Amino acid sequence: MTDGRRTILVVDDAPDSIMALCALLKGAYDMKVAVSGEAALRVLRGTTVDLVLLDVVMPGLDGYEVCRRIRATPRLAHLPVVFLSAHDAPEDTARALAAGATAVLAKPVEPERLHATLERWL
Template sequence: MSKQGHTILVVDDAPANIRLITSYLKNQYRVLAATSGESALQIIKKQNTDLVLLDINMPGMNGFETCERIKSTPESQSLPVILISSSVDEDSVKKSSTVGASYCLQKPLVGEDLLTNIENLLSNK
């Protein structure tokens, strides 16, 4: 499958962050966006999604809870999730692993690094 055939869901409560991440991805991937964990779960149910970029610090259902819900659903448990946050510490990394995330990356994201992580995960699908 070509890169263009992969769909990535970007989940962040800040529209500016969604726009920035989308600008890194839009030439290589189909990009969907959600501004909450709840809406992300609905999109995953309805759309064929290959990977989720998920902000940790969101109101309502945070990124850890959203990732846990994604991984506890048989239809989406194999879906790769990359958690992102402006403050990543050792506890965040441990909790990310516990809830089933593949990576925990710190904002601001560097486009090339993000693309490399995404390509690594999608090539293993």
């Protein structure tokens, strides 16, 4: 955390999605980014963040597996993980919650819903 602001890790394999999220959150939070599940886990090993915004569908480790690994790591188990997914059917939400998601937001993300979710978990 820098200057008293919370740090958010944005994990998405689509650079446009990362840029859009960072633009929405710019100034309110310190941002870290990762373009894969593997990169996200490396970031989490090397730094402290307050919340993870995690895309579900990514090559390699998908969001479900990344979240399971976060939950299995004692130092990170408490970390809020908000899934971002274009798949918003009830079974997709149930799968995300079963993997350990704190919340699930549909893509494209509605700014008001994103800010309300972050305020709730930070």
